[in-house]
Amino acid sequence: MTQTPNIPPVIESDEREYRDSGVPSTVAIAGHPLHPLIVTFPIAFLTGALGTDVGYWLTGDLFWARASFWLIGAGVAAGLVAAATGMLDFLKIxxxxxxxxxxVHMTGNIAxxxxxxxxxxxxxxxxGGAVLPTGLVISLFVATLxxxxxxxxxxxVYRHKIAVIGYGSNHRP
Known part of the structure; x- marks a missing residue:
C-alpha cells in the first residue's frame, strides 16, 4: 500500500493568486510588454559605468573616464524612455x-x-576630474539601487503578474 505524501492543504487565497492569469501591460506590441525589454539598456549602461569608473580608478587612463561619461549619458537617455513606458503602466494599471x-520600483528608479x-x-x-571620488561613489550607489x-x-511581474500575457487573452501561454 502506498501512502500519499503529506501535502499541506491549499489556502484559498493562494489558489486564487496561482490561477490569476495576470494583467497585460498597457504599452505593448502584439501583446508583448515593452518596459521589460527597454529597461535592459539603462541597466547595462549605468552598471557598466561603475565598471569603467573602477577602470579609471585602477589605471588612471582617461579612456575609462570618457567611457563612463558616455555610458551615463546613454543610460539617462534610455532610462527616460524606459521610465515613460513604466510610468504609463504605473498610472493605468x-x-x-x-x-x-x-x-518602491517607481521611486527608486526616479532616484x-x-x-x-x-x-x-x-x-x-x-x-577625468569628476570620477574620483564623487563620480565613483554615485555610480556605485546607482548600480546598487x-x-x-x-x-x-x-x-x-513574477509574483503579482503585472505586464504579462494573460491566459484569458488571445495569446497562448
Missing amino acids: DRVREHQAGW VLTLSLVNFVLRWGNQ IGITGWYGAEL
Missing part, C-alpha cells in the same frame, strides 16, 4: 499601485535617473 513593490543625471552633469567638460529596483520590478 491599478494593481501596480496596490503593491508596495510598485511604489536612479536623478543621480545619474547629476553624475553626467558633474562630468560635463571634466570627465538598480539592483534593488530591479528586484521589485521582478516582484511585480
